[in-house]
Amino acid sequence: MIKVVRGNPTPEELAAALAVVQARAAATAAAAAAGGGPRVPEGWSDPARIARGVRPSPGPRSWARSFWPA
Incomplete structure (x- = not known):
């Protein structure tokens, strides 16, 4: 409609x-x-390429990875 x-x-x-x-x-x-x-999702849009299972550690760019599940 x-x-x-x-x-x-x-x-x-x-x-x-x-x-x-x-x-x-x-x-x-x-x-x-x-x-x-x-x-299949393209490689650049795959969340796994950003969140590789490494938890964010304190630092200037830790906020950028803080929302991805580990």
Whole structure:
């Protein structure tokens, strides 16, 4: 369901917005079907690369690692 929160779009504007949403959904479905399963997180976004199991020790940058579980 698409809800217009602000403004008064014309039917043509709504049709264009719906076409974009449908195209994006079709592209996402095609990528998921071609990939064969859920995407694996990239290495740079993996929390394990930051939190290597080392607990923070007192120091000037200890706050940066304090929120990652060990």
